Amino acid sequence: MVSLNSRIGIIGAGTSGVYLAILLIKQGFQVTLFEKAPNPRTDGCGILIVQAGMEALHRGNHQVTQKIINSGDAVKVFEFRNLRGGVINSEPVTYEENELPGMLVHRKAILEALLDELPPGCIHFNAELASIAQTDSSAIAHFKDGTQWEGDLLIGADGIVSKVRQFIVPGVELFYLGDIVWRGIVEDNSFCPEGNFFVYVRGRGIYANFFHIGGGRTHWGFFIEKERQDSEVGKLQPNDITIPPQELAKLPDDARKVIQSTPLDKVVCRFSYDIDPLPKIYDGRVILIGDAAHAKSSTRARGMTSGWEDGLYLGQHLRDSANIPEALANFQTERLPIVHEYQRTSREMSLKIGRR
Numbered sequence: 364m365v366s367l368n369s370r371i372g373i374i375g376a377g378t379s380g381v382y383l384a385i386l387l388i389k390q391g392f393q394v395t396l397f398e399k400a401p402n403p404r405t406d407g408c409g410i411l412i413v414q415a416g417m418e419a420l421h422r423g424n425h426q427v428t429q430k431i432i433n434s435g436d437a438v439k440v441f442e443f444r445n446l447r448g449g450v451i452n453s454e455p456v457t458y459e460e461n462e463l464p465g466m467l468v469h470r471k472a473i474l475e476a477l478l479d480e481l482p483p484g485c486i487h488f489n490a491e492l493a494s495i496a497q498t499d500s501s502a503i504a505h506f507k508d509g510t511q512w513e514g515d516l517l518i519g520a521d522g523i524v525s526k527v528r529q530f531i532v533p534g535v536e537l538f539y540l541g542d543i544v545w546r547g548i549v550e551d552n553s554f555c556p557e558g559n560f561f562v563y564v565r566g567r568g569i570y571a572n573f574f575h576i577g578g579g580r581t582h583w584g585f586f587i588e589k590e591r592q593d594s595e596v597g598k599l600q601p602n603d604i605t606i607p608p609q610e611l612a613k614l615p616d617d618a619r620k621v622i623q624s625t626p627l628d629k630v631v632c633r634f635s636y637d638i639d640p641l642p643k644i645y646d647g648r649v650i651l652i653g654d655a656a657h658a659k660s661s662t663r664a665r666g667m668t669s670g671w672e673d674g675l676y677l678g679q680h681l682r683d684s685a686n687i688p689e690a691l692a693n694f695q696t697e698r699l700p701i702v703h704e705y706q707r708t709s710r711e712m713s714l715k716i717g718r719r
Contacts, residue, residue, distance in 0.1 A: 370514030379653030379670030380520030407470030409582025416668030435468025439558030565717025
């Protein structure tokens with residue numbers, strides 16, 4: 364087993380980084396989390412956690428799993444509709460006795476449940492990474508405020524625009540999937556019942572989904588197929604973040620009104636991106652997990668889930684391997700084929716199904 368005296372640093376206190384920290388602290392490692400924001404980033408919209416994600420959480424921490432179940436809705440039905448509102452297909456979801464459900468839940472509730480499991484003082488805020496160096500026996504993170512951290516292993520859980528990734532595989536560019544996406548959460552007790560996930564299948568250049576996330580709230584996502592302007596290439600957000608009314612008018616009235624009822628300051632707008640599969644996810648004593656390692660289209664709902672799976676298996680390899688280099692090599696050998704398949708199939712679905 365890797366020495367429990369090992370000092371492990373994690374860059375990024377999102378859902379992947381925090382869950383990994385929980386697992387490693389439980390195993391006895393000395394763990395420090397670094398987050399560039401001044402406070403926990405508990406913003407965000409609704410999340411579909413597939414059963415594999417719930418299982419990855421449950422294997423590492425039963426308390427977090429139960430808090431998430433208490434905070435959201437178990438998935439009961441997926442309903443696919445056309446743009447006139449007609450039902451194309453309805454797929455009820457059933458569970459075996461004692462089987463964990465897929466969940467529809469607010470990202471805020473997920474991250475708060477995870478943060479509750481961390482010991483005080485574990486996270487350093489306002490810690491924006493500037494550069495990384497390493498020796499044969501240590502990794503060194505330099506931060507923009509002039510401080511530095513040195514330890515035995517540095518883990519990048521810093522998302523799709525990862526700075527840690529630039530150290531391991533320089534020059535990775537975001538791949539544009541062709542959509543501008545708006546997301547929001549609205550108070551709703553009538554349009555979308557508990558446990559329901561509605562999909563307005565892609566057509567006429569748009570796509571939308573709605574799902575109930577508990578507490579009388581519904582998450583919605585609205586997607587428009589659109590090329591970027593030259594000035595927008597490389598940006599996360601379009602120059603104009605308003606929803607074109609002529610595109611929104613393609614939805615049925617009831618669905619459109621749910622979106623229009625959302626306060627503008629509660630609407631998030633982004634371009635849809637993923638990244639190409641990476642040839643490697645570690646270098647020396649620096650490794651990537653989650654979106655930093657394998658950001659993907661949301662079509663298979665494997666984003667957050669695969670980050671938790673990364674944490675679970677990296678913790679196991681650190682427990683079972685003789686040293687850190689062996690653990691990282693074994694982790695990469697196990698995980699790369701799996702996450703590459705997630706990336707490939709998610710992108711294929713996103714680029715093909717229903718597009719003009």
